[in-house]
């Protein structure tokens with residue numbers, strides 16, 4: 473059986489075809505079609521037709537909330553409000569579709585062999601990118617809430633009355649822990665340049681990274697207090713900073729009554745399935761879940 477795994481981002485659509493052992497046998501990347509969900513479904517249909525083997529199922533990860541049982545998707549990046557994309561794609565392709573939040577897909581990839589959460593029963597996954605996304609693993613299963621939209625970990629408040637967030641609240645974690653926040657805390661320097669400079673030992677860039685890691689530590693401490701997970705995994709673009717990101721964040725973990733930085737050493741870790749994790753996780757979820765849409 474072949475399964476298509478699709479990482480449908482706001483900019484690019486990454487299409488992968490996986491075999492029975494979840495090995496990637498074919499991939500393609502195209503620009504995403506935003507706004508028009510029917511055109512997007514037809515684009516995926518074309519990619520399926522161009523693939524070397526026919527897929528029997530499709531898994532799709534999207535940057536937004538996918539609520540169940542309605543299957544409605546709200547995604548600012550894709551300009552979708554309440555779009556039932558799973559049903560549209562199933563109709564256009566005639567195949568069963570599993571549609572999910574992209575962080576849920578990334579977590580699913582990390583629980584596979586070689587992933588940062590393989591064999592664990594509890595984990596908190598954070599995507600530190602354009603926004604901050606999240607997914608939770610509790611008792612060995614993804615925790616999805618009553619309507620599948622749980623784990624919006626970018627939107628708990630770390631600074632009461634702080635910066636206004638697009639979600640409507642003030643002081644959300646996302647406003648201080650996204651790639652854009654890193655750039656802002658670095659006085660407008662692009663996040664990638666800060667990360668590259670810090671890795672190369674540039675003192676100014678290390679100071680900028682420290683400011684960011686302080687903010688990251690606030691959120692991580694709260695998440696650790698709430699979930700007490702075996703792992704807190706950092707994924708997304710900022711995690712390209714590598715081990716220095718972990719080390720600098722640990723420096724800002726205060727000693728609390730029942731944990732300190734040493735407790736979090738080993739808990740706080742980097743995602744290991746960075747390239748293609750979205751495609752792989754979407755395909756893995758489609759393999760596990762038979763329910764359409």
Ligand SMILES: [Zn+2]
Pocket residue numbers: 626627628637638639640641644646
């Ligand atoms: Zn928010």
